Amino acid sequence: MPDLSECRERDDVPTYYERPLLKAPHWEWNVVTYLFLGGIMGGLGLIQLIAHPERPQERRLKRTVRITSFILAAGNPAILITHLGRPERFLNMLRIVKIKSPMSLGVWGLVLYSGAAGANVVRELAIDGVLPRWMRLLAPGFLAPLQALLGAFTAGYTGVLLSATANPFWGSGKRHIPAASVCSGLASASALASLLSTFEGNHAVVHKLERLEMVAGAAELLILNDFKRAAGAYGAPFFKGKRGERLLTYTVVAGTLAPLALNLIGQAVKLPKPIDAVRTTLASALTLVGGYVLRESLIEAGKESARDPRAAFRQPR
Amino acid sequence: MANGFFTDTTLCIGCKACEVACKQWNELPSDGFVFTGESYDNTSELSGTTWRHVAFVEQMAIDHQGELQDRWLMSSDVCKHCTNAGCHEACPTGAIIRNEFGAVFIQPDVCNGCGYCVVSCPFGVVDLIEKFDPDGTHYNLASLATSRLDARATAVQQSGGVAGKCTLCYDRQRLGFVPACAKACPTESIQFGDLDELRERAHARVERLSERGVSAQLYGADDVGGGIGALNAFFLLTDRPETYNLPAQPVLPSTRQPAGYTAAAVAALGLALAGWMIFRNA
Amino acid sequence: MPGLGTSFGRGGATVWVPDLENADCILIEGSNFAEAHPVAFRFVMKAKERGATIIHVDPRFTRTSALADIYAPIRSGTDIAFLGGIVNYVISHEKIFREYVVAYTNASFIVSDAYRDTEDLDGLFSGYDGASRTYDTASWAFERDGQGVIATDPTLTHPRSVYQILKRHFARYTPEMVERTCGTPQAQFLQIAETLAHNSGRERTTAFAYAVGWTQHTAGVQFIRTAAIVQTLLGNMGRPGGGIMALRGHANIQGATDVPTLYDLLPGYLPMPSALRNEQTLAEYLKLNAKPTGWWAHTPKYMISLLKAFYGEHATPENDYGYAYLPQLIGDHSMLPTTFAMKDGVVKGSFVIGQNPGASGQNAELVRSAMERLDWLVNIDSYDNETVSFWRREGVDPSTIATEVFFLPAATVLEKEGTMVQTSRLLQWHDKAVEPAGDSKSDAWYFNWFMLRMKALYANSTDPKDLPILHTAWNYEHDDPHERVKGEPSVLKVLQEINGYTVADGAQVAGFSDLKDDGSTASGCWIYSGVCPDKATNRARNRDASGPYTAPNWGFAWPANRRTLYNRASAAPDGTPWSERKKYVWWDATRGEWTGIDVPDFPKTKAPSTPANKHATGMDFHGGADPFIMNLDGVAQLFVPSGLKDAPIPAHYEPLQSVVENPIYTQQSNPVLREYVRKDNAYNKPVDADYPYVLTTYRITEMSGIMTRYVPWLAELQPEAFAEIDPELAVSKGIKSGDYVVISTALGEMEARALVSGRMRPLRVNGKRVHQIGIPYNYGSQVAFARGDSVGDLIAIALDPNVSIHESKTLTCAIRKGRLLRRRPASFAQDEM
């Protein structure tokens, strides 16, 4: 268990004029969004697989999810480019594949994912007759599980991307951040999917999606709770102070507990359709906000953690 | 055969010649003109445009009476060119390479400014150069207007940042020259050369100092732990590493990846299973 | 440098920098060696690596102190008391190197019975005239017999022997007195005294290093004299790892004293003729200045050769070799008195070349305001600075200033070729690396052009007063047509002329021993003779480090490529080395000559046993065991009977502006120091309650002079003027590190950032808590990357009587937290109303 006591409890640990040892990440809203959308995209990958192909409503869900995931996968690089400065700079990432670099793997994951998602979209449109039927063949059956696999990876790597850095706070969550990222990604994906399905009038799948959302959300909460314990002093920038309050308000209460409650109501009570649509919309929106704030808090807490020389002197293993 | 630095802080006179020689050779701009009031250190840290930094630590006995000897420690910090380098492993573009001299080198034309190396260096060395102002107050060497400096400035300005850190004077080494900082150091506090030889020298030096009653320790001559291995730029210190703003327990970030991927996989598998069960019934 | 000159014979560092490596102990006092001479400091570090003990005595704990084995704090301006304490220690503990002292110094000489010491006259020596504030030094002379031979007592027991006088004089400089005066804790003082004593004698040597921390005082020459006495008593002079390393300042400051920019010297330390002395003809000049005994008996050769170099074919025996063409002194024409003369409208025009007195000068505002009274100012510099832009400084109206200013761009060192003579008296040639930027020209270009223009302007003159211009030999045309086209003169030809040649055939002379007093040779500076022994050789270009560690083929050290001066003293009187360990130059009896790893500073074949001939002249006066060949008596002068204006042996005086009364004598400060009591040079009172803190000034590694503030790479390292303050004072004034503070004296105020540091420590002096504040002088008001006020604006001009150097190392001040609103010093504003 990470333990900062050796430096925290003894005042005599020298610092260099209280100056940071580490460099803070230069990451702003664009990277937060990239991570957030990456999670959703990954979650959608899972949903497109588990939705049943024979049931018409679920087939419809599949189609929606596949198209959405493809749009996200195609759009996410654009967000990254706003961070990098110039479009060509994104291509530099495609020069090499580096197993040791979560960012490299992640980008390749994203590229492959968008390939798989794209093919799956073609398949959907071909089945629907929008595209010539033969084009179905462009997307063989194994692409669906592949997209799901890549999706799981894309949702998870955003967590590894953070935790496998020198940042003491991020490092202290080497298991928790990736796991929470997957959960949060799936919760957000489910929320987005139920939102879209509600708008489409595909009400039959919404409750299933909401159940998935509840499981993912609950898992996320359990993981965050354990993270808080395990991170100890390293976790302070995330769990304590203003940022801790913000996390509690937006991610835990509003972003997870509230939708959980709303979804429970949805499962338990049969509400009139328009009211149920409002409930779903509200729950989904809250989950999405919670997911965004989680990513934002992770990034911002990382910045603060980097400024704490004592945490940086003893980096979590 | 890898080359590196042995920085012996007991020989450092704090002249900052290394800092200036590095900037001059590499045509780096000043980082601004800020009086800190922190001893003689007004550059404060390594940055994307400060690749050598001399730290000043005053340890003055309060009453000047006791046994404690007054000390003013000076130490010239630099990229460690780690055996297992966090920045190198993290870089998604391959901009960071290990070159033929064993140094960890950033190719500025490949770097895309993602900033991932910045958060992956356990020593807080590498940083993005986000602003580069050749005409403004930071820089005024008109005679260098057409040099590669301008090229770098343009690159930075047009594309929002490239990573910058010590190159171990790759260009000079290619010409058979000693790095600019080591060349400028008047007291051989910075020693450059073959690492095996430097390590031998460093161990001997610690012994010699201890004979003279000076307790010194090496930092990075051997494995620093955390999976990083030895440092190709290592130091002889006379106080604990934190005093010089060096981490006592650095960790190679990538060592956390297996746990991270496993946790993510377990979570994904669990949720997939849950999802499958949810969607399985009608 | 009469402190070293009167003691040993030559006014230069007696050793060379790399030799410091051979020292067993190095006392650095009056210099911040590591910060102001970082490259040379590598040899101190090497000595330390070899086990030498490094000692630093300084008001501040500096980067030098950080590397020293022993650091002792001292109140600025009290080194005579400190070193006097060492003299007392080595004498009273019998730690002197007696054999050396008896043989090689004037310790045994008997002083006239008219002499009275400060111990009898409470801080004054005999011969003081209170009205003119000068000494008549007649009573300081040695006792002589009827034939003029000095009386001596080799047992050193005669009560009027120099040794006994020294002993009595310094008896009061006890460790308690040192602590009471300097604030240096006794324990530390004693540790240093013991270390010096331990590291001297036959087997071991100690080197001293000082720079302007000792010179910029109203008794600075006597600071160095005290050091000379310590090193002589310990027998460290002329020996490897010994001697006194006078660290010089600017890259060529040694060269600028050798071929001097000083008003009272001609090249090679020949005195400038003076209208105030009987020197109207060459014969009179030579009579006065060619010493009867010792090396200076050669003066006529050097002087006449110099005149031949100056006036060429127009220097003939008939016209005294043009002696009358030389200007003659009519007073003190040094910079600071001349500045007053400018301010008072006496001096009408000024050339300022490679200097920025408007910021680096003492009472810098006086300098700037003096420029307003000039008709014209010519400034040759590489940068716009406070001096040339005096007319647009804050608070003045340019339309009221009539001075015509010519600002000429100077090529920097990399843009021109030539020699620089550094602190080891080493001439080193440097090539031009790049062409001068824009319209910049080398300084040589300007001088060449001025002279050719003047010659042209006066070409038709028949007025005898114009003859000096018309008769000056001037032919430095460059051999390289590219340079010739640009008007660049050949500085190599200048160096060749300095080396000297035979007039008849123009062939180079091999060294100064070839120079003659009959007009058959010419030499521009005899001490450099040998640097270009033939037209094809320029030894200043030599860059071969091989051979013995004296590296004789690296550059050329004057005189005669000799590294350590007075090195005859590295051998015992009988010519054998004092010890195997400290072997350097010795007598080779089989070959009948002096030999060793350096060029012997002695007549090569004069055997150790050669008796002194007290009735002879020139070098024959000295015996074979008299190493200080430049001195009249061939020995080091512990007691200086003539040549100094303030004392034959040093006594502690307080700085003119001090925080305490003199703890040793009633006489507060140097009785013959030079003051300028006037409104635009306001002093704090000698002990002034309004200005309770000691102020000392210095330079920092990060800046060179005041010129490097334009370099962003350096400016970021030390971006603003700062004041170093001890934590106790800071707390009492509510000042935190980084705050703005205002430091003031009666003369002016300045603003700086506070740097609160335990490296500054309060001292206990004579029962009083004394705080010292330190401010670097490397800043000025001109817009640059590094900003700050010039500390010169706080320093009123007070001068050492011997060398007219200012007291900028010690004065008093007040300090408060806050910023400065009014930039122009009050004393000047009043003056102009």
Ligand SMILES: Nc1nc2c(c(=O)[nH]1)N[C@H]1C(S)=C(S)[C@@H](COP(=O)(O)OP(=O)(O)OC[C@H]3O[C@@H](n4cnc5c(=O)[nH]c(N)nc54)[C@H](O)[C@@H]3O)O[C@H]1N2
């Ligand atoms: N980086 C850099 N190097 C330089 C220069 C520069 O501007 N920048 N300038 C060059 C020039 S021109 C010169 S002349 C030399 C000067 O070289 P130094 O004389 O070594 O330099 P300073 O800093 O003027 O003063 C030396 C020390 O004297 C101390 N001091 C002040 N008063 C006293 C005193 O009464 N007694 C004693 N014992 N110490 C005292 C000061 O605290 C300071 O640490 O440096 C040369 N080197």
Ligand SMILES: Nc1nc2c(c(=O)[nH]1)N[C@H]1C(S)=C(S)[C@@H](COP(=O)(O)OP(=O)(O)OC[C@H]3O[C@@H](n4cnc5c(=O)[nH]c(N)nc54)[C@H](O)[C@@H]3O)O[C@H]1N2
């Ligand atoms: N309070 C205080 N005052 C001091 C001192 C101190 O310790 N305390 N130290 C004193 C000492 S030791 C010194 S030496 C002086 C130094 O004082 P200055 O000599 O006035 O100071 P620098 O800034 O070195 O000035 C050199 C000038 O020469 C110009 N220059 C550089 N190279 C060339 C060249 O090749 N040709 C020409 N023509 N110009 C050139 C530069 O641009 C600069 O303006 O300051 C003195 N003032």
Ligand code: SF4
């Ligand atoms: S110190 Fe940091 S920047 Fe340098 S090689 Fe190691 S990880 Fe990379």
Ligand code: SF4
């Ligand atoms: S900023 Fe440049 S060097 Fe650093 S990881 Fe990204 S691409 Fe590599």
Ligand code: SF4
């Ligand atoms: S090796 Fe070169 S790039 Fe690295 S710090 Fe030294 S001078 Fe700078």
Ligand code: SF4
């Ligand atoms: S150049 Fe050498 S002595 Fe000077 S600060 Fe750098 S390491 Fe220290």
Ligand code: SF4
């Ligand atoms: S600036 Fe020149 S003279 Fe001064 S220490 Fe450096 S090399 Fe020596």
Ligand SMILES: [Mo]
């Ligand atoms: Mo100087």
